[in-house]
Amino acid sequence: MIAQPVLEWQFGQVTGITTETPRTKSFRLALPKWIPHRPGQHYDVRLTAPDGYRAERSYSAASEPERIGELELTVELIDDGEVSPYMHDVLVRGDQLEVRGPIGGYFVWDVTLGGPLLLVGGGSGVVPLMAMLRHRAAQRAQIPTRLLYSSRSPDEVIYRAELDALANSDTGLEVDFTFTRSVSPGWMGYRRRIDSSMLNEVVRPLGKDVRAYVCGPTSLVESVANALVAMGLPAERVLTERFGPTGT
Amino acid sequence: MFSRGFSGRRRSADVEKRLPPGQYLTTDFPVLSAGPTPHIALEQWSFTLEGLVKSPVTWSWDDFLKLPSQTFTVDISCVTKWTKLDTKWHGVSVDRLLEGVEVDPAGRYVMAFSEAGYTTNIPLAELVNGQAFVAYQFDDKPLAPEHGGPARLVVPHLYFWKSAKWIRGLRILERDEPGFWEALGYNMHGDPWKEERYTGD
Numbered sequence: 001m002i003a004q005p006v007l008e009w010q011f012g013q014v015t016g017i018t019t020e021t022p023r024t025k026s027f028r029l030a031l032p033k034w035i036p037h038r039p040g041q042h043y044d045v046r047l048t049a050p051d052g053y054r055a056e057r058s059y060s061a062a063s064e065p066e067r068i069g070e071l072e073l074t075v076e077l078i079d080d081g082e083v084s085p086y087m088h089d090v091l092v093r094g095d096q097l098e099v100r101g102p103i104g105g106y107f108v109w110d111v112t113l114g115g116p117l118l119l120v121g122g123g124s125g126v127v128p129l130m131a132m133l134r135h136r137a138a139q140r141a142q143i144p145t146r147l148l149y150s151s152r153s154p155d156e157v158i159y160r161a162e163l164d165a166l167a168n169s170d171t172g173l174e175v176d177f178t179f180t181r182s183v184s185p186g187w188m189g190y191r192r193r194i195d196s197s198m199l200n201e202v203v204r205p206l207g208k209d210v211r212a213y214v215c216g217p218t219s220l221v222e223s224v225a226n227a228l229v230a231m232g233l234p235a236e237r238v239l240t241e242r243f244g245p246t247g248t
Numbered sequence: 249m250f251s252r253g254f255s256g257r258r259r260s261a262d263v264e265k266r267l268p269p270g271q272y273l274t275t276d277f278p279v280l281s282a283g284p285t286p287h288i289a290l291e292q293w294s295f296t297l298e299g300l301v302k303s304p305v306t307w308s309w310d311d312f313l314k315l316p317s318q319t320f321t322v323d324i325s326c327v328t329k330w331t332k333l334d335t336k337w338h339g340v341s342v343d344r345l346l347e348g349v350e351v352d353p354a355g356r357y358v359m360a361f362s363e364a365g366y367t368t369n370i371p372l373a374e375l376v377n378g379q380a381f382v383a384y385q386f387d388d389k390p391l392a393p394e395h396g397g398p399a400r401l402v403v404p405h406l407y408f409w410k411s412a413k414w415i416r417g418l419r420i421l422e423r424d425e426p427g428f429w430e431a432l433g434y435n436m437h438g439d440p441w442k443e444e445r446y447t448g449d
């Protein structure tokens with residue numbers, strides 16, 4: 001058993017907020033007791049009301065561990081939610097946000113684990129996958145990698161510009177989008193939910209030795225993970241993270 | 249220090265007193281598991297009590313269904329922060345299962361083991377006296393694979409990762425050993441009321 005550090009709560013100062021899409025924002029926090037995370041790990045966020053009432057939620061690190069001292073979280077707004085509307089509508093630069101982490105040692109990838117690497121994400125499920133891609137880029141790793149990313153529509157794609165730039169500058173990385181509700185005019189790519197034939201096309205160039213990370217709403221994770229196992233990938237190389245409830 | 253501008257979403261006092269610290273009420277049933285959901289053929293399923301017992305015992309699916317069973321209505325809390333109240337299960341209490349074996353007095357801990365290698369550790373004393381059961385029905389229906397079907401352990405007074413999905417047996421041990429999540433930084437015990445989420449909590 002690897003010795004696990006005891007996780008302490010700490011206040012991070014919000015140093016920047018970026019609107020990624022109409023429904024997602026990224027928050028950069030300066031952490032006084034920052035320690036490097038493994039891409040895929042998450043932090044817990046804790047909000048405390050003046051009377052001591054508390055709410056906690058988990059958010060994946062979006063940043064790469066090479067970004068010393070800083071943690072970036074990307075949060076999708078859930079309209080009737082408790083924590084995500086606070087983050088979106090109340091939190092501003094300079095505020096203090098209480099967090100602890102990094103947490104979780106299962107859904108993690110770093111360059112020492114190698115590849116080929118298949119990343120499949122739906123909606124905000126792309127966040128931990130982005131930490132993996134950013135880490136891979138920071139390490140200048142050539143590990144063959146494909147990201148298959150499902151969104152409802154093009155304006156809901158998080159990190160679009162950065163993903164395009166990464167894919168353009170790196171021959172080892174390919175990014176495929178699929179849209180389940182609407183596409184932009186002239187779109188030639190996928191326009192349906194992820195299915196076996198799409199996964200086959202994406203996995204084929206990587207081969208069956210691929211290490212797969214699947215993250216998103218439960219319905220997407222269930223169907224993608226089942227399809228990958230049915231294609232012959234060993235179940236222990238299909239790692240999953242299910243966000244939130246039964247999904248979209 | 250409190251969070252500027254945060255008042256929180258309050259529940260009625262009756263509900264709030266049933267929510268452990270840091271937990272929120274959910275009415276749906278989120279799915280959390282490591283890896284793909286195994287789909288297990290009932291003819292291949294079995295349940296075994298082994299380890300520090302006089303002679304291990306294994307039940308087939310059909311035999312398991314013949315064991316005296318009960319309905320349990322319990323509140324459950326997941327370490328990912330949701331709590332679900334009054335969930336209704338049907339299955340066999342661990343007390344009934346243990347009647348089938350003679351446990352060595354040195355056996356004080358249990359490693360629950362599942363299909364696909366998942367494990368989790370629980371003190372034996374926290375599985376007995378009606379505290380835990382192996383469930384094969386949820387809400388009067390067969391337990392769905394994504395929720396751990398055909399059968400899962402349910403230990404409602406501990407965080408729900410202790411309620412091993414796709415359970416295949418219990419191994420009685422002398423010493424406490426970490427299971428799957430416990431080796432990855434999650435708490436060895438996992439009491440939601442003490443907020444024992446991670447190592448050292």
Ligand SMILES: Cc1cc2nc3c(=O)[nH]c(=O)nc-3n(C[C@H](O)[C@H](O)[C@H](O)COP(=O)(O)OP(=O)(O)OC[C@H]3O[C@@H](n4cnc5c(N)ncnc54)[C@H](O)[C@@H]3O)c2cc1C
Pocket residue numbers: 042057058059060061074075076077078080081082083084085124127128241242243244245247272274276328
């Ligand atoms: C390990 C882990 C990592 C996570 N990482 C991220 C992340 O990087 N970014 C991120 O945005 N979220 C992430 N989440 C989800 C996050 O923890 C919260 O569940 C989410 O922000 C909703 O919290 P809330 O308080 O706003 O809504 P709540 O008050 O919890 O929920 C309000 C209502 O919305 C529903 N709901 C909750 N979540 C969703 C959802 N995702 N889609 C649709 N309906 C929902 C609930 O069932 C409820 O009815 C992660 C969850 C886990 C377990």
